[in-house]
Amino acid sequence: MTLKNKGKGGNVIAMKSYHYIIVGGGLTGAAATEGIREIDKEGSILLVGKEQDLPYDRPPLTKKLWFGQKKVEDIVLHNAAYYAEKNINLVLGREVTGLDKEAHAITDNKGSTYAYQKLLLATGGCPRKLSIPGGDLDDLFYYRYLDDYRKLRAMASPGMEAVIVGGGFIGAEIAAALNKNGLKVTIMFPGEYILSRIFPESLARAIEKDYRTRGISILSKTLPVSIEKRGDRCVTTTSNGKELVSPIVIVGIGIQPSLELARTAGLREENGIVVNEFLETSGEDIYAAGDNAFFPSHGLGTLMRIEHWDNAIAQGRHAGRTMAGAHEPYRYMPYFFSDLFDFGFEAVGTVDSGLEITTDWQVVNEKGIVWYLNNGKPAGVMMCNIWDRVESAREWISKGKKVELGEILGAHA
Ligand SMILES: Cc1cc2nc3c(=O)[nH]c(=O)nc-3n(C[C@H](O)[C@H](O)[C@H](O)COP(=O)(O)OP(=O)(O)OC[C@H]3O[C@@H](n4cnc5c(N)ncnc54)[C@H](O)[C@@H]3O)c2cc1C
16 A cells, blocks of 8 residues: 655655564564465565575574574575465665654655655664774674675685674574684683573583684683784784784674664664563564564563573564454564583573572583573573473573473483
8 A cells, every 4th residue: 555644844755654573584474474465365464674685593593504504595584486476575685774653654765765654673783893893894894694604615615714803692502603613713702602692611621622622712801902904814803912914804792782773763762772561662663573672571570681592583573463453462482492512401491690590411512401590489490401491491480490401411311
């Protein structure tokens, strides 16, 4: 449908009108299209995304694409036929730069304006940048998007040096990926040990030992202080005076939620766009979900923002259903996962090394359970090389019950 609205200067502008508009073509945005269509088979949908690619799965960017387990075409969430069949309009390669909540309209960076009845902000997050000299060099990989993978893949060749800044999941995973592809990897981070915000020290030390054995150089308690370009290499100077010369520098120091649009419209924000249990923002008919949403966690009884795959999918779908009229509270407790060479895990709840931690190993630092306790009760559970126990873990947390390993492993022991 095309509407005519008065623009700011009083001139009449034609704009297309949709029942649902989704801003952001990531996991959350794609899942929202599914959620809408579960309830409303007819209502018009527009999805506007900044990236050129059809919405795709992000976790393989540091894992399966590098291990030969998936190709780029395998990570696309839905092919073009899905969007056509479900009558979902896609506008890709465009950034939404304006949101007029009174007019119920958005504007993209090419000046096109679209009216909505319900709007979902699924804008996710952007990589944090290093605020050091050279932190803005075009040559650095602030690794998040499929285009980053394509560029890095084209550059990376066996024997090449790669410096990685950041000892969180992105840094640890891409270090493993490049090592498996024959590159000489150095990873640096400010903490005492790798993944120090999540892992207990003994587990992190075991992971570090494995990394070193495989040839990865680990510089803990180390920060980059400057990065400069010399010829076709980058020279990274560290806080302890080392110079690391490499064609590849990857930075994975976390993300910040993309809040610009929400700010434009004056929506409430804290550590993300504030939403209630229905994923409604403070703006009428505007919803937020995924990496950008600050929401009340039913299971954990706190307000939080989650940067994980399962939450993006579940919340995106939920927002879609809610916009289409389901109006159910979001009560889901998401899980997350990672793979670091042979060590894989699934985790639920608050997995924070600042909590009291107890471990229950069948094989120390390889197979077992890490419990994160709050006043003696499980707040988080990490199941290390133990699979298909996510649902049980949700129950342990909800009931505040710690279970013996033998009971958990059962026939799997
Ligand atoms: C390399 C990598 C590996 C990961 N591995 C794991 C893992 O193993 N396990 C796990 O649980 N999680 C993992 N994650 C996290 C998980 O992928 C994210 O939580 C999830 O992708 C978030 O989805 P999202 O759609 O909310 O946000 P995003 O993925 O950030 O997508 C938002 C999209 O919106 C677009 N956008 C933003 N603003 C605008 C605008 N104004 N106009 C138009 N478009 C806009 C962005 O360009 C982007 O395409 C990984 C993330 C990365 C980057």
